[in-house]
Amino acid sequence: MLWYLGRRLLQVIPVFLGATLLLYALVFLRPGDPVAGLGGERGLPEAVQQQIRAQFHLDQPFFVQYLYYLKGIFTFDLGDTFTGRPVAEVVVEALPITFQLALMALAIETIFGIGFGLFAGMRKGKFFDSSVLVLSLLLIALPTFVTGLVLQIVVGVRLDWLPVTAGRDPDFISLLMPAVVLATTSFAQILRLTRTSVIENVTADFVRTARAKGLSRDKVTSRHVLRNSLIPVVTFIGVDLGNLMTGSIVVEGIFNIRGVGGTLFEAIQRGESVTIVTMSTVIVLVYIVANLLVDLLYAVLDPRIRYA
Amino acid sequence: MTTTISLTDGSTEDAPVPAEKREDGSPLLEIRDLQISFTTATGTVDAVRGVDLSVYPGQSVAIVGESGSGKSTTAHAIIDLLPGTGKVTGGSITFGGRELVGLNRKETEDLRGSEIGLVPQDPMSNLNPVWRIGTQIDEALVANGFQGSKAERTARVAELLGEAGLPDATRRARQYPHEFSGGIRQRALIAIGLASRPKLLIADEPTSALDVTVQKKILDHLEVLTAELGTAVLFITHDLGLAAERAEHLIVMYKGKIVESGPAAQILQDPQHEYTKRLVASAPSLASRRIQSAHERGTEAADLLAGHADEVEATVSDVVVAKDLTKVFHIRGSRPGAHSDFTAVDGIDFALPKGHTLALVGESGSGKSTAANMVLGLLEPTSGTVLFDGKDVAKMSRKEQFALRRRVQPVFQNPYGSLDPTYSVFRSIEEPLALHRVGDRKSREARVRDLLDMVSLPQATMRRFPNELSGGQRQRIAIARALALEPEVLVLDEAVSALDVLVQAQILTLLNDLQAELGLSYLFITHDLAVVRQIADLVAVMKDGSIVEHATTDEVFDNPQQQYTQDLLAAIPGASLEIGG
Numbered sequence: 001m002l003w004y005l006g007r008r009l010l011q012v013i014p015v016f017l018g019a020t021l022l023l024y025a026l027v028f029l030r031p032g033d034p035v036a037g038l039g040g041e042r043g044l045p046e047a048v049q050q051q052i053r054a055q056f057h058l059d060q061p062f063f064v065q066y067l068y069y070l071k072g073i074f075t076f077d078l079g080d081t082f083t084g085r086p087v088a089e090v091v092v093e094a095l096p097i098t099f100q101l102a103l104m105a106l107a108i109e110t111i112f113g114i115g116f117g118l119f120a121g122m123r124k125g126k127f128f129d130s131s132v133l134v135l136s137l138l139l140i141a142l143p144t145f146v147t148g149l150v151l152q153i154v155v156g157v158r159l160d161w162l163p164v165t166a167g168r169d170p171d172f173i174s175l176l177m178p179a180v181v182l183a184t185t186s187f188a189q190i191l192r193l194t195r196t197s198v199i200e201n202v203t204a205d206f207v208r209t210a211r212a213k214g215l216s217r218d219k220v221t222s223r224h225v226l227r228n229s230l231i232p233v234v235t236f237i238g239v240d241l242g243n244l245m246t247g248s249i250v251v252e253g254i255f256n257i258r259g260v261g262g263t264l265f266e267a268i269q270r271g272e273s274v275t276i277v278t279m280s281t282v283i284v285l286v287y288i289v290a291n292l293l294v295d296l297l298y299a300v301l302d303p304r305i306r307y308a
Numbered sequence: 309m310t311t312t313i314s315l316t317d318g319s320t321e322d323a324p325v326p327a328e329k330r331e332d333g334s335p336l337l338e339i340r341d342l343q344i345s346f347t348t349a350t351g352t353v354d355a356v357r358g359v360d361l362s363v364y365p366g367q368s369v370a371i372v373g374e375s376g377s378g379k380s381t382t383a384h385a386i387i388d389l390l391p392g393t394g395k396v397t398g399g400s401i402t403f404g405g406r407e408l409v410g411l412n413r414k415e416t417e418d419l420r421g422s423e424i425g426l427v428p429q430d431p432m433s434n435l436n437p438v439w440r441i442g443t444q445i446d447e448a449l450v451a452n453g454f455q456g457s458k459a460e461r462t463a464r465v466a467e468l469l470g471e472a473g474l475p476d477a478t479r480r481a482r483q484y485p486h487e488f489s490g491g492i493r494q495r496a497l498i499a500i501g502l503a504s505r506p507k508l509l510i511a512d513e514p515t516s517a518l519d520v521t522v523q524k525k526i527l528d529h530l531e532v533l534t535a536e537l538g539t540a541v542l543f544i545t546h547d548l549g550l551a552a553e554r555a556e557h558l559i560v561m562y563k564g565k566i567v568e569s570g571p572a573a574q575i576l577q578d579p580q581h582e583y584t585k586r587l588v589a590s591a592p593s594l595a596s597r598r599i600q601s602a603h604e605r606g607t608e609a610a611d612l613l614a615g616h617a618d619e620v621e622a623t624v625s626d627v628v629v630a631k632d633l634t635k636v637f638h639i640r641g642s643r644p645g646a647h648s649d650f651t652a653v654d655g656i657d658f659a660l661p662k663g664h665t666l667a668l669v670g671e672s673g674s675g676k677s678t679a680a681n682m683v684l685g686l687l688e689p690t691s692g693t694v695l696f697d698g699k700d701v702a703k704m705s706r707k708e709q710f711a712l713r714r715r716v717q718p719v720f721q722n723p724y725g726s727l728d729p730t731y732s733v734f735r736s737i738e739e740p741l742a743l744h745r746v747g748d749r750k751s752r753e754a755r756v757r758d759l760l761d762m763v764s765l766p767q768a769t770m771r772r773f774p775n776e777l778s779g780g781q782r783q784r785i786a787i788a789r790a791l792a793l794e795p796e797v798l799v800l801d802e803a804v805s806a807l808d809v810l811v812q813a814q815i816l817t818l819l820n821d822l823q824a825e826l827g828l829s830y831l832f833i834t835h836d837l838a839v840v841r842q843i844a845d846l847v848a849v850m851k852d853g854s855i856v857e858h859a860t861t862d863e864v865f866d867n868p869q870q871q872y873t874q875d876l877l878a879a880i881p882g883a884s885l886e887i888g889g
Contacts, residue, residue: 066583137431203391204433208428209500210444211420215417215451216451217417227438228437228438301438303486
């Protein structure tokens, strides 16, 4: 177990280096001069531009810039944004909001996805199953910004049940609609995955044995059908946590939330390489940690998997 | 070594409680005119058509039949566990005087486990892999109203496992199914089936997935246990020998109907129905001998040849020789660099004489299939050599090895898995011909027709697909494919093990005939000694990667030298029975 954990944590190092290098290269290859665009219509005086370029090492070759960035990370100094705020501060401010949003979405898609999927799988071919299948296809096909805008108009403006946008320091209520929008696609996928898995397990020999033992229907369903069906679903949820972080870029845009997605979006528009790379790296790290957690959870759910 | 009950003439009087003596008492289970149908896309299929049977308290009854005969369907209907669209469409099932057909869900759940227990067929798939063994037994106790604290339940679970013959039961209860062998899992399933002391135990092919020595131990144990507890047992099996050995009363089912029913000994010695007669006649047992017809024809053929050319058959040469053949598998360990070695085949020697059959016999894990794969060139030996016609296979060039493949062809166990379901029969058989660029399209088609004739299938079969054929027909196709390139050696890896006994007998006869006609040499891999007796000239018994005994078939069967061989022989179901009248 410790060996396994150690090996997995060691894997984080090359992933981290590779991700930052790749991101840095992508940002570097962007056409245009970010500093030139900073001063609006008139532009900044040449001297100030030079100073900013020197401060952010923008006048240096690519690898030097990257090494400066790495040095910053290992000395716990992520650098400043163009406006002078430390990047670390921006990250610390944005991360919790996105995290809350992602977790809310995760809870919504997991609870409803598994619930509906189980129900549909147990009633394969019946009315509920067929209608839920069609609905899930529809949800997968609809892009996030469509569901987002429709919900904003119907639930936010017409019915006035929930706030239309979240804004600064959003609370649970104002994040509810964005979380639902963020969750829709994955909800439909979890539903379908659970349904397939349940259908497969319902006819398994050990389920018949469990029934032959005299277990009640509910016990058989919860302990033998659902429990075993969760194994593939958990894998999906782990991968999905990363998708939720990136999916938040669109959703935060629609609902005007200043989380990781919103900040990243602005940084990309400004060409602020340090912020872009740092924010993206945070998303990569969340992805790695989430997958590690899923693999550990996997071993809890399926005793045949042992990490030694 | 034969500790089994001997059911020779007149011994029914000694049997514990013969069925006939209880006719006046009331039966525990009574099935009258049971009808079961399955709804399919093309209509309804009647799986069980008017079955009547009775099981008296403490009695053991066996239903015998081939796959698709409706034996398992009948058994599952008793506890309302019919698969899929199966439905009881008529008749009645009474248990202890109570009608079971039409019980509501709650009543059925109360009945299962506490009144009627089930020991299912495949120990590998019938335990839930994610729960501890103990938990799965504990569940059964709780569901059937076991009163007691957690600690009392844990103690009871250990007691039940111990009773089912598991050593070190307390520790075992905390382990997961994947940590157990098939035999131990089956014991756990028996513990589950008997956990709440049911009056009737349905044992659905309880040991068909296990090695014969393990099967014997488990069935012996089950017999003692159910006798002690006074549990009635309803055996479901395809194995006539096993049924006769383990049950007092036999019921033979064929195509959804009972064709014969009566005391075990009586059915074996004096079968009335045509189907039962065929079943008894083709049941492989120790009493059977090498299939003769083909052998005789083989001798005739040899005589004819001898008249033709003088040099034939002075001494039979060995077509395949294995010398000190060893295969070691490296198993990667968890820690960096750590690994262990597993010796699957440990320095074995054998020789397959031309035109003869050598059987490699052993239980699962004995290394017999690994040895076969090395002969086929599918696995590279770690050390040792395979000589083909005196030439070392390992030293051949790639081209020579490719040519060698034509001369050695395999037939595998599972005819459902070894034929590509998307290939027509023609394409399956033609593929090796096309691959080795034999002839043109026309001549290849003619060859496929010949091959189908050879395996006694109509030529029209070549336009069909594997899913339209029965298991026996598919195995014939697999044999035809193997013969396409006119090989000299066939490696038959459990080639008849998945087949029902009547089909098995047909395929064995076919193989014998082909051997005589074409002068083939067979390397026959099997776990089934009874089959060996019917087909092999020479036997090599394998255990833990080594050959423990290597002699002619008659020597091994009539005078086994090793304790292990003796155990294997004694464990064959029906070994001590006199079959046939």
